[in-house]
Amino acid sequence: MAILVTGGAGYIGSHTVAELVAHGEEVVVLDHLGTGHRGAVLGAPFYEADIQDERTVREIIGRHGVDAVIHFAANSLVGESVKDPLKYYANNVTGTQKLLSALIAEGVKRFVLSSTAAVYGEPVRTPIEEDDPKQPTNPYGETKLAIERMLHWCHAAYGLSSISLRYFNAAGAHPGLPIGEDHRPETHLIPIVLQAALGQRPCVQVFGRDYPTPDGTCIRDYIHVMDLASAHRLAVARLRTQHVGAEAYNLGNGQGFSVQQVIITAREVTGRDIPVQDAPRRPGDPAVLVASSRRAREVLGWQPQFPDLRDIIASAWRWHSTHPNGYTA
Secondary structure (H helix, E strand, O other): OEEEEEOOOOHHHHHHHHHHHHOOOEEEEEEOOOOOOHHHOOOOOEEEOOOOOHHHHHHHHHHHOEEEEEEOOOOOOHHHHHHOHHHHHHHHHHHHHHHHHHHHHOOOOEEEEEEEHHHOEOOOOOOEOOOOOOEOOOHHHHHHHHHHHHHHHHHHHHOOEEEEEEEOEEEOOOOOOOOOOOOOOOOOHHHHHHHHHOOOOOOEEEEOOOOOOOOOOOEEOEEEHHHHHHHHHHHHHHHHHOOOOEEEEEEOOOOOEEHHHHHHHHHHHHOOOOOEEEEOOOOOOOOEEOEOOHHHHHHHOOOOOOOOHHHHHHHHHHHHHHOOOOOOO
């Protein structure tokens, strides 16, 4: 039986495809290439199509004998979601509803959702637990939470089993394959820092140095993309062996790293100067965002293999330094 990966030409999706293929899974990828890259898909059949094209989705399921879906396809820029919320509701919520309709019509009852820590909003404690309040502060988080709730009702009505994986800051690159992070525009800290190391941007802006943290800069939970990929593989395995309802798991490193720590470590890894420019705090930036992954470790048997910040940045640097223009030749 095959696993359909939607958004499999994107950053986390392509690494998950590689992880599944490496473990002998039959994989098929669907992506409309709005933000993904055809060159990121290695070792799996690829269909350029939209998740809202129910006819094509159903044809793919029938042709490949799909029994499980890992769903990455979504818009995911927080700032853009605030400026254009209807785009996010249309693509994320309505798009997922149409995808689920196709799956249910074809009898596919296993679904893994790429969710986000943004469903929590401002954390009430650190580390964040799965049962903590969900109060998103932006439309992106709101749409992911709406999908999670939709999955709950799909289990009640149609018997769909699902696992939602809520993660924080994906980083790094595949240790052996030529795939990595290539967002346009780039909004993630580690690639921005490495672009500054490459001279592709003049500096790194540090938004606030007066937070209640050891060095005054924000602390975030950075997790290697291959650790995220393995969690998706384990989630499918659980759905294939256990009858579950609609479960959710945090995926985090278990420790946080500050903006200043990232910059210092990147200087050490690259051996290059990385100019910094201080800037005011951004509204809505919490001082600390760190996840508890206890439930994923205990239930899924998940264990991060790349928890060290230096290893995460080093893998990203190998990709960015050998692919300075990303997937563009």
